[in-house]
Amino acid sequence: MRRPKIAVIGGGTGISVILDSLRKKDVDIAAIVTVADDGGSSGELRKNIQQLTPPGDLRNVLVALSDMPKFYEKVFQYRFADGDGPLSGHPLGNLIIAGISEMQGSTYNAMQLLTKFFHTTGKIYPSSDQPLTLHAVFTDGVEVVGESQIANYQGMIERVYVKQTYNEDKPRASRKVVRTILESDMVVLGPGSLFTSILPNLMIEEIGQALLETEAEIAYVCNIMTQRGETEHFSDSDHVRVLHSHLGQAFIDTVLVNIDQVPQDYMDYNQFDEYLVQVEHDFEGLRKQVPRVISSNFLRLEDGGAFHDGQLVVDELMQIIQVRK
Structure with a gap:
């Protein structure tokens, strides 16, 4: 029987949790990764190497889908120390992706080579082969340019x-x-930052249109925590509303929502300073927008942070795939 085809769309840190568990299943995986990051190492590299799409999210996805030994992963993810001059703060993997992108003529070509080199399970595609800049329009009419600058403005994002x-x-x-x-049987959105990891992919018109046209099951993995400068005071229903409004119509079939509680005073806000409080639940609002709502314990607590348990999420996704057969 043909293996189910699953495409996962988002940013590297969020979707890596899902991809790491999904690659252990008998499925055909494709990761579609945002290229609008302009902060940190990725931002510095794209300033210095024009036409380079930011490598940071792609690096994390590459590691998540690879069976590379832990030592290789440690080398690939090594970040140069703060006192290392021009190399300061750059992960070695970002420099490798940048170099091979230049050698191969594009980041797309580089990722196809690196997926073979690291024996990844599945394909990895940058959502665009050109670097993109994210623009955010706030409800007061102010427009902020650059993904790294959006959270610094005090206001609510409109689009x-x-x-x-x-x-x-x-x-x-x-x-x-x-x-x-x-051609996918399922498309998974997230988890990840709503406005800066997921929507930058969907705002490429061809991708947004493909999501409206595909016959695939579209599943959205809602975030566990609200995010400073992006989704403050958001409920799970608000997340879905924003996704639908950006494409002009409802297109999500299933929403996965975590209902387990993060213990009070557990979060290490020094390390995870972008997170605020748990996303509030509005199940009535969700049911008005999507055909299927799956609420369960998807929480994994680790190192002072609240994350999705990739295995629990993927188990639910696989059940949906089985029903659709």
Whole structure:
């Protein structure tokens, strides 16, 4: 029997949890990863190497889908110390992706080579082969440019959109991305930052249109925590409302919601300073927007942070796939 095809869309840190568990299943995986990050190491590299799509999220996805030994992973993820001059703060993996992108002529080509080199389970596609800049329009009319700057503005985001960073051309999806979405049995959105990890992919018109046209089951893994400068005071229903409004119609079939409680005073807000409180539940609002709501214990507590338990989430996704067969 043909293996189910599952595409996962988002940013590297959030979706890596799902991908790491999903690769252990008998499925055909494709990860579609945002290229709008302009902060940290990725931001510095894209300033210095024009046409480079930011490598940080791609690096994390590469590790999640690879069977590389832990030592190789440690080497690939090694971050240069603060006192290392121009190399300060750069993960070694980002520099490798940047170098191979230059050698191969594009980040898309680099990722196809690196997936073979690291024996990954599945394909990895940057959502666009050109670096994109994220724009956020707030409810007071102020527009903030740059993913790394959005959380610094005190206000509520009304909408986001993306533009090519170095020219006025219309943002285009990378090769095979649209076809992958259209041919998938399931498309998984998130988990990850709503406005800065998930929506930058959907705001590439070809990708948004493919999500509206695909016959795949579209599942959204709702965040556990609200995020400073993005989703303050948001309920789970608000997250879905924003996704639907950006594409102009309802398109999500299933929402997965964590209902386990993060213990009071557990979060290490020095380490996870972007997170605020748990996302509030509005099940009535969710049921008005989506056909299926799955609420369960998806919580994993680790090192002072609240994360999704990838295995529990993937088990639910696989059950949905089985029902659809």
